[in-house]
Amino acid sequence: MELEKSLINATLEVFASMIFIDIAPETPSDSETEAIESNLCGLIGLAGDLRGLLAIQCPGEVAMGITGAMLGMEVTELGEDAKDAIGEIANMVAGGLKEALAVLGKKIELAIPTTVIGKAIRTSGLSGASRVMIPFSCPLGRFGVELRFILS
Amino acid sequence: MNSCIELSDKLIESTIEIFTGMVMMEISVAPGPMPKLGPLRKSITGMVGLAGIHKGVLAVHFPYQVATAVTSNFLGMEVEEINDDVQDAIGEIANMLGGNLKTILSDRGKDIQLSLPSTIYGDEYSLASQADVDQIILPFQTPVGIFYVEVELER
Numbered sequence: 527m528e529l530e531k532s533l534i535n536a537t538l539e540v541f542a543s544m545i546f547i548d549i550a551p552e553t554p555s556d557s558e559t560e561a562i563e564s565n566l567c568g569l570i571g572l573a574g575d576l577r578g579l580l581a582i583q584c585p586g587e588v589a590m591g592i593t594g595a596m597l598g599m600e601v602t603e604l605g606e607d608a609k610d611a612i613g614e615i616a617n618m619v620a621g622g623l624k625e626a627l628a629v630l631g632k633k634i635e636l637a638i639p640t641t642v643i644g645k646a647i648r649t650s651g652l653s654g655a656s657r658v659m660i661p662f663s664c665p666l667g668r669f670g671v672e673l674r675f676i677l678s
Numbered sequence: 679m680n681s682c683i684e685l686s687d688k689l690i691e692s693t694i695e696i697f698t699g700m701v702m703m704e705i706s707v708a709p710g711p712m713p714k715l716g717p718l719r720k721s722i723t724g725m726v727g728l729a730g731i732h733k734g735v736l737a738v739h740f741p742y743q744v745a746t747a748v749t750s751n752f753l754g755m756e757v758e759e760i761n762d763d764v765q766d767a768i769g770e771i772a773n774m775l776g777g778n779l780k781t782i783l784s785d786r787g788k789d790i791q792l793s794l795p796s797t798i799y800g801d802e803y804s805l806a807s808q809a810d811v812d813q814i815i816l817p818f819q820t821p822v823g824i825f826y827v828e829v830e831l832e833r
Contacts, residue, residue, distance in 0.1 A: 567798075577792070641806055643806075645800060646800050652770070653762065
């Protein structure tokens with residue numbers, strides 16, 4: 527599906543240009559249950575022709591690894607730096623998706639990124655929304671890029 | 679919209695209206711200065727993003743016992759645990775409040791769009807937004823406990 531491809535491309539581009547670690551997409555899942563146990567989640571709302579929510583879901587060690595790679599320093603705690611980094615990644619991936627959708631004639635606007643840090647946090651969308659979940663693997667482990675949406 | 683106080687007042691009015699009219703629960707603003715939100719424990723958060731001429735997030739934070747009571751009232755059936763019904767109800771409350779916030783911020787809500795509501799829950803978590811934002815946190819007292827309405831708007 528076009529949307530999955532756009533999401534994968536946007537994510538790959540952000541990692542290639544900002545974070546410099548190799549990541550590889552796994553098979554996307556549209557099942558309701560596919561989830562990655564996450565301790566840190568970057569979220570951003572999307573509005574317009576597609577209403578939705580984009581989430582970057584990271585287990586703690588992956589979030590710290592990504593943050594370290596992005597900032598060029600060692601990160602050993604899930605604090606402000608990790609919060610900012612993963613939120614910014616959510617923002618940039620959403621920006622990439624916005625561009626890709628614009629090419630298809632769909633206009634979306636972004637809200638502001640928010641991050642959630644916690645133990646065994648779960649997120650869910652409103653029932654009735656579609657969901658795409660793309661797991662990515664990287665040397666540090668797996669993380670997920672999730673999009674819940676309704677096309678209007 | 680020129681001041682946080684004016685915005686707070688209108689948000690309080692909207693929240694009470696939604697609770698009286700839709701949830702059928704009497705609530706009041708908990709007195710005192712604006713609280714700081716520490717980590718949320720055994721809670722569920724409903725949030726919705728705002729995009730357009732005002733960018734931001736509206737979130738409602740409910741401890742589990744308040745969330746289940748609110749859902750039971752809202753749906754008119756007994757709910758005892760955090761299930762799909764509770765997630766939908768809390769998401770819907772965020773969505774309704776977001777809709778009102780839209781109208782408060784912009785005449786008839788034009789030029790502002792809402793994202794899809796979503797819910798987050800867990801044993802312990804904290805929420806933070808990235809951007810440079812104006813923040814409003816409003817505590818409300820219900821018969822079963824306190825919940826919070828939070829708005830963050832990009833400056």
